[in-house]
Amino acid sequence: DQQVKQNSPSLSVQEGRISILNCDYTNSMFDYFLWYKKYPAEGPTFLISISSIKDKNEDGRFTVFLNKSAKHLSLHIVPSQPGDSAVYFCAATNTGNQFYFGTGTSLTVIP
Amino acid sequence: KAGVTQTPRYLIKTRGQQVTLSCSPISGHRSVSWYQQTPGQGLQFLFEYFSETQRNKGNFPGRFSGRQFSNSRSEMNVSTLELGDSALYLCASSLARDGQETQYFGPGTRLLVL
Numbered sequence: 001d002q003q004v005k006q007n008s009p010s011l012s013v014q015e016g017r018i019s020i021l022n023c024d025y026t027n028s029m030f031d032y033f034l035w036y037k038k039y040p041a042e043g044p045t046f047l048i049s050i051s052s053i054k055d056k057n058e059d060g061r062f063t064v065f066l067n068k069s070a071k072h073l074s075l076h077i078v079p080s081q082p083g084d085s086a087v088y089f090c091a092a093t094n095t096g097n098q099f100y101f102g103t104g105t106s107l108t109v110i111p
Numbered sequence: 112k113a114g115v116t117q118t119p120r121y122l123i124k125t126r127g128q129q130v131t132l133s134c135s136p137i138s139g140h141r142s143v144s145w146y147q148q149t150p151g152q153g154l155q156f157l158f159e160y161f162s163e164t165q166r167n168k169g170n171f172p173g174r175f176s177g178r179q180f181s182n183s184r185s186e187m188n189v190s191t192l193e194l195g196d197s198a199l200y201l202c203a204s205s206l207a208r209d210g211q212e213t214q215y216f217g218p219g220t221r222l223l224v225l
Contacts, residue, residue, distance in 0.1 A: 002153075006153075009151075032212075034214075036216070042218055043115070043117075043216035043217050043219050044154075044201070044216045046213050046214070089153065098144075098156060098167040098169075099156065099203075099214055101154035101155075101156075103153035104153055
């Protein structure tokens with residue numbers, strides 16, 4: 001039972017444009033959401049997070065939006081850079097003890 | 112601070128064997144979680160340890176087990192290996208404070224079962 005879903009396995013974007021990665025969840029008890037970035041042969045690296053009491057969190061080029069009513073979050077990368085090419089995972093938790101991850105979206109930023 | 116370390120980085124085993132993977136969390140982190148990553152499946156949660164106790168367990172067979180030591184280091188064991196156990200095994204540590212927290216991942220151990 002996949003409680004966190006990333007329905008787009010891949011995404012290609014031109015350098016300088018906006019990348020939008022989407023994530024849906026089913027458990028309304030989730031109260032903390034995170035995005036991770038993963039390069040091949042490395043472990044995931046924490047990127048940005050958002051608490052359920054907020055609807056937006058921004059960190060440099062990265063912004064995460066949370067729509068609780070739709071159980072949907074998205075990651076915006078502006079402007080996209082070739083170094084952003086990686087697999088992005090969204091994750092959610094309601095206890096801080098167990099995290100549920102999506103299947104990942106592979107982002108390719110074309111120079 | 113040093114990050115999460117995992118050993119070994121790569122491992123080749125044959126069916127029926129058993130394997131032990133090790134994880135050293137970030138200094139001060141008391142929670143350690145283990146995940147299995149396979150193509151198309153994302154990160155599947157195995158179990159989580161805190162203060163030497165298993166707090167949460169995912170939906171994996173009993174062949175998968177783990178433990179945590181008093182210094183927060185953790186080991187994961189898989190017995191009677193099957194071909195389908197070939198995967199990247201990731202360990203993540205966190206402070207485990209109340210409220211929101213972030214998990215920090217190690218580089219993973221890539222296991223190949225022949």
